[in-house]
Amino acid sequence: MKTESSAILHDREQTPDSETLDPSLRTTAPGQYRVIRRNGKVTGFDPSKIAVAMTKAFLAVEGSSAATSKRIHQTVEALTAQVVEACTRRLETGGTVHIEDIQDQVELALMRGGYHKIARAYVLYREERTRERAQAAAKTKKKAAEPPLQVTLADGRVVPLDKARLTRIGEEACQALPETQPQAVLNETLRNLFDGVAEQDVERALIMSARTFIEKEPHYSYVAARLLLDSLRREALSFIHGAETHATQGEMAERYPEYFAAYIKQGADLQLIDTRLTQYDLTRLGQALRPERDFEFTYLGLQTLYDRYFIHSGGIRFELPQAFFMRVAMGLAINEIEREERAIEFYELLSSFDFMSSTPTLFNSGSLRPQLSSCYLTTVSDDLDGIYSAIKDNALLSKYAGGLGNDWSRVRGMGAHIKGTNGKSQGVVPFLKVANDTAVAVNQGGKRKGAVCAYLETWHIDIEEFLELRKNTGDDRRRTHDMNTANWVPDLFMKRVAEDGEWTLFSPDETPDLHDLVGQAFEAAYLRYEEKAACGEIKNFKKQRAVDLWRKMLSMLFETGHPWITFKDPCNLRSPQQHAGVVHSSNLCTEITLNTSDEEIAVCNLGSINLPQHLDENGLNLPKLEKTITTAMRMLDNVIDYNYYSVPTARRSNLRHRPVGLGLMGFQDALYKLRLPYAAEAAVEFADRSMEAISYYAIKASSNLAAERGKYCTFEGSLWSKGILPIDSIGLLEQGRGGYLQQDRTQTLDWDSLREQVKTVGMRNSNCMAIAPTATISNICGVSQSIEPTYQNLFVKSNLSGEFTVINPYLVQDLKARDLWDEVMVNDLKYFDGSAQPIDRIPEDLKTLYATAFEIDPRWLVEAASRRQKWLDQAQSLNLYMAEPNGKKLDNLYKLAWVRGLKTTYYLRSLGATHVEKSTMTSDQINTLNAVQSGYPQEPEAEAQACSILDPDCEACQ
Structure with missing residues (x-):
């Protein structure tokens, strides 16, 4: 069928000169897209031409009756939008797309839409x-030699494209990476270049070309990263030297030390780096850099660092990866006596990916304002001055990249009497709206979204309105669409739910002591207030079945993803610091459980062990783990004294108690290495043993630091001082709860000797452990997030740095070993949304090992979390995944979490209703008709499960 209907989408080999690229437009402007035709000519990207072509195609097949015209117009409009999105989504702020790629996407859109006759x-x-x-090419026996492509440099000069250099870069990028082909990357790159292309667009084309192969071979993620690295070197070295400068990775082995010293001095001159860093022995530190570790990044990891972490001036990044890690290490060692020695020790840990500090530490260490702490917890008092002071504190803390957890349980409820005006209160909700808008307005210094979580106890009379804060319906003045929310649930409420009892809601102005009471003391006071309400001594209260409120809590959790369910009594009864105050809330990511008061804002400093880096052929490498944790705890403790505090109450709290939160990441990677399915008793046992080891060595390291530096100020009277370690505190929870606790207490290490050391020597830190989400730092290290199961084996990850193809390299490796990895398998994985389960060719043992988050019974996640929780003095960010939630499943799951002794839970995630189709296959690889069925799933849609940034980045902590 040869009609005009498709001609406009096909090559115009004799493109008029007016459509060739004007020299003045050879550098792609932001947001400007261009089309490369087969003859190498470049024209503007005009979506209307796609619409016209598809309209003609529909008319040619279906006719042009009045009845069909309107339908065709609407259909074409929707299809065109899909094609444009598919063609441009991977181009950053502008760029070029090949005519063949547009045609592929038109074909895919027609087939997905069910327009098979037209697509055929x-x-x-x-x-x-x-x-x-x-045929035309065959008739032409001799073709004139094509002139070399010209490249436009930043200064406007035009030079021939240096193909030899591109070849060298490609070969270096593929070095020691099996099944990667530099020539394939070069061919794909040349296909997407045009005469007069800007130099930076050549670099981008190289990277984008490597990315197209990632779905077939995961090693191309490293190739893309190394090609990006070449661009970074040019940008950084040119800035430092003041002239266009290139260097291969091999050359950087000699150039890194010289560059490093110049970079530190330049950064200090630009007031981007603390001048005290210039006082280090820069020659010694430069010689200690490991240039070869630049090649250990995946593309996602390096692009994330480039976009969001590297120091820049005027939009130019002049910080290279190893310099970045050393800068962070120098900041953390700034108060050490042997500064250079400690800086090198810290650098070795960071650059090897054995341990990674949290995002605020990476952002700000070595800077003029080193705000390195991750989380801040506050409590809001019940008066206007206290409320707006808390909101001001939120703004100041958020400005420098702190994640916030606010306890609002003291603020009086709707209808409560206001003595000063003799009026009635509007309750807590209007103030939460102000806090929500403050978080939006103060966006963490322009680096990422401000993030805050509000906590309210389940007995508060405003709890039902609180549950609805994230709904998309109702009075928008009583909605907080950007704020996270969490229930702070006392054990007594859970008992009433289990026993189908009544529950009474109170306003805190009439029941002020409930806020600070826990366990049996809370239960006794609560019963007294119920008696007073029954006698008419309390006016502002409401009674209902506990089960009804519980059902509404679960219903809102499923519908909006909020409020999260966190448990007040385990957080307090097992707290080492219960002698010094009360835990009134957790933080933004539900892993921090520290005391708050009007005098103290709790602060926590986070970092995470890369668990798979500590495995060998015998399993967990305990000597290496101890060495890593010893250094990591020193780094975390150093944060406390070096840190910039924007609020005095935060500084006071942190210096008195010195809490830190050592966590872990890559748990799923560790299971893959050990060949353990997530949904298995062996995985639960590994969660237990690995967390026991981390807990043991973290407590030991803190005690050793106490011997060197002194105990934290409020050590006396703490559980530590009584020889009660986290494993021992389970008994306190059991006693305070009076039953309803089923938690494993087995142990394997020599806890008796450590218990005696802690009692005798003391602890440097009031709290040592917390498992954060690690959303961003795990990307940097190239491992799975925190304790999360694999989301999907093949999908597209969207975050603030763009979109990235993510494929499970362990699955690919296993399929290759069984001669099952081919293009058909790639398409099958895409068709089945990254799931191995429906693919007949995949053996059952691999299906079990590579079951994804929504294919695992979420009770396994709770069981593994319970085993970790027994060793933690704080909590863990525990997402729960459920493919098809219903009331009964949710009821059983969250009751199980409570009975198993969990302190907190995080998001409930369920599958999004739709997946956006994408393909990154190169034009000469794709079988268009078969590829119609291929598309990547994306991470869960934001409507019901999203964090304020669904990376699923709860990145306020990490």
Whole structure:
């Protein structure tokens, strides 16, 4: 079928000169897209041409009656939007797309839309045109040699494209990476270049070309990272030297030390780096850099660092990866006596990916304002001055990248009497709206969204309105669409739910002591207030079945993803610091459980062990783990004294108690290495043993630091001082709860000797452990997030740095070993949304090992979390995944979490209703008709499960 209907989408080999690229437009402007035709000419990207072509195709097949015209117009409009999105989504702020890629996407859109006749005619037409071009080429026995492509440099000069250099870069990028082909990357790159292309666009084309191969071979993620690294070197070295400078990775082995010293001095001169860093022995530190570790990044990891972490001036990044890690290490060692020695020790840990500090530490260490802490917890008092002071504190803390947890349980409820005006309160909700808008307005210094979580106890009379804060319906003045929310649930409420009892809601102005009471003391006071309400001594209260409120809590959790369910009594009864105050809330990511008061804002400093880095052929490498944790705890403790505090109450609290939160990441990677399915008793046992080891060595390291530096100020009277370690505190929870606790207490290490050391020597830190989400730092290290199961084995990850193909390299490796990895398998994985389960060719043992988050019974996640919780003095960010939630499943799951002794839970995630189709196959690889069924799933949609940034980045902590 050869009609005009498709011609406009096909090559115009004799493109008029007016459509060739004007020299003044050779550098792609932001947001400007251009089309490369087969003859190498470049024209503007005009979506209307796609619409016109598809309209003609519909008319040619279906006719042009009045009845069909309107339908065709609407259909074409929607299809065109899909094609444009598919063609441009991977181009950053502008760039070029090949005509063949546009045609592929048109074909895919038609087939996905069910317009098979039109798509078939379109495919046949393309094939006919391909044959015609081949015949024409065969008739022309001699083709004139094509002139070399010209490249436009930043200063406007035009030079020939240096293909030899591109070849060298490609070969270096593929070095020691099996099954990667530099020539394939070069060919794909050349296909996407045009005469007069800007130099930076050549670099981008190289990177984008490597990315297209990632779905077939995960090693191409490292290739893309190394090609990006070449661009970074040019940008950084040119800035430092003041002239265009290139260097291969091999050359950087000699150039890194010289560059490093110049970079530190330049950063200090620009007031981006603390001048005290210039006082280090920069020659010694430069010689200690490990340039070869630049090649250990995946593309996602390096692009994340480049976009969001590296120091820049005027938009130019002049910080290279190893310099970045050393800068962070120097900041953390700034108060050490042997500064250079400690800086090198810290650098070795960071650059090896054995341990990674949290995002605020990476952002700000070594800077003029080193705000390195991750989390801040506050409590809001019940008066206007206290409320707006808390909101001001939120703004100041958020400005420098702190994640916030606010306890609002003291603020009086709706209808409560206001003595000063003799009026009635509007309750807590209007103030939460102000706090929500403050978080939006103060966006963490322009680096990422401000993030805050509000906590309210389940007995508060405003709890039902609180549950609805994230709904998309109702009075928008009583909604907080950007704020996270969490229930702070006392054990007594859970008992009433289990026993189908009544529950009474109170306003805190009439029940002020409930806020600070826990366990049996809370239960006794609560019963007294219920008696007073029954006698008419309390006016502002409400009674209902506990089960009804519980059902509403679960219903809102499923519908909006909020409020999260966190448990007040385990957080307090097992707290080492219960002698010094009360835990009134957790933080933004539900892993921090520290005391707060009007005098103290709790602060926590986070970092995470890379668990798979500490495995060998015998399993967990305990000597290496101890060495890593010893250094990591020193780094975390150093944060406390070096840290910038924007609020005095935060500084006072942190210096008195010195809490830190050592966590872990890559748990799923560790299971893959050990060949353990997540949904298995062996995985639960590994969660237990690995967390026991981390807990043991973290407590030991803190005690050793106490011997060197002294105990923290409030050590006396703490559980530590009584020889009660986290494993021992389970008994306190059991006693305070009076039953309803089933938690494993087995142990394997020599806890008796450590218990005696802690009692005798003391502890440097009031709290040592917390498992954060690690959303961003795990990307940097190239491992799975925190304790999360694999989301999907093949999908597209969207975050603030763009979109990235993510494929499970362990699955690919296993499929290759069984000769099952081919293009058909790639397409099958895409068709089945990254799931191995429906693919018949995959053996059952691999299906079990590579079951994804929504294919695992979420009770396994709770069981593993319970085993970790027994060793933690704080908590863990525990997401729960449920493919098909219902009331009964949710009821059982969250009751199980409570009975198993969990302190907190985080997001409930369920599958999004739709997946956006994408393909990154190169044009000469794709079988268009088969590829119609291929598309990547994306991470869960934001409507019901999203964090304020669904990376699923709860990145306020990490």
